[in-house]
Amino acid sequence: MTKHIPNASMLAPSDVAFMLDPSQPVLSHGRSMQAEASIEPHAHPRGQLLWAQQGVLRVSGEKAVWVVPSTHALWIPSNISHQVSSETNTQIRNIYIDPSYIVRENEKSIVMVTMSALMKEIILRLTDDNHRLSDVRRKRIGLVAIDELEVLEATNLYIHSGQDPRLQRLVSYIVQNPQQTLSLASLSTLAGASVRTIERLFKAETGMTFRQWRSRFKLMNALVQLTQGQSSTAVAHELGYKSVSDFINAFKTQFGCTPQEYANRH
Known part of the structure; x- marks a missing residue:
C-alpha cells in the first residue's frame, strides 16, 4: 500500500527491499516524496525497478548521476549503492525482485530504461492495489513484471560523476x-x-x-x-x-x- 511521507529531508529505504523470499518473487512499495527530499544512500539484496509515476527523480550511483522523468525508470541490480532525491513533488512506485530470479543478466550496474505502457500498469496494480491482491495473484502479476522488465529498452542517459x-x-x-x-x-x-x-x-x-x-x-x-x-x-x-x-x-x-x-x- 502506498505510504505518505511527511516533511523530511532524508528518508529510510523501504523494508521490503531487504526481504529475501523466493516464494514472493516481486514485492512492491510506493510513497510520496516532497521536492528536495532524499532517501539515504543504501544498497539492498533485491533488485529494484525505480519509477516516478509523477515528478522527476535524481539518482546518484557510485560513478554516475541519472535524471529520471516519468517516461523512464531505473533498473538497480541487487547490492548496488545508490541515493535517490526528488527534484519535484514525486509519486514513487517501486518493485523489488528477489535475487533468486535472474533479471537482465548482462547488466551489472544501474541502467535507465524506457517504460512501456504494460509495465506502468503492472507496477500500479502491484503498488496501489497490493492490499487487495491474493498471494497467488500477486505472484502471477510479479512474474509478468519480471518478463516485461527483460524487454524494456535501455537508454544511455546518464552523466559520470x-x-x-x-x-x-x-x-x-x-x-x-x-x-x-x-x-x-x-x-x-x-x-x-x-x-x-x-x-x-x-x-x-x-x-x-x-x-x-x-x-x-x-x-x-x-x-x-x-x-x-x-x-x-x-x-x-x-x-x-x-x-x-x-x-x-x-x-x-x-x-x-x-x-x-x-x-x-x-
Missing part, C-alpha cells in the same frame, strides 16, 4: 543546484581544489572536459522539461543557450533527435 572526492563534491553541488551559474573557479573553490586540478579530474574520470560535462548535464535536465510540455524555445532560454537553434543542434548531437521529436516520442 567520477570517484575522486573533490570531483564528487563539485558534481554533487551542481546536481543539487541545477540552476546555479557559478564559474569553474568558484566551483573549484567549493570542491577544495584548483581549477587546473578539477579540469584534469573531469578529463581523466568522466572522459569529458568540464564544459562538455556541464553541457550534457543541461541537456539531461532538458529531457525532463520537454516531457513536462515545455517548448524548445522556453527550455533553450531557461538553460542559457544563446539561441534556440544552438539548443536544438546540441540536443540532436547528444541524443540523435530534435527536442520536438523527443517530446513527441515520450
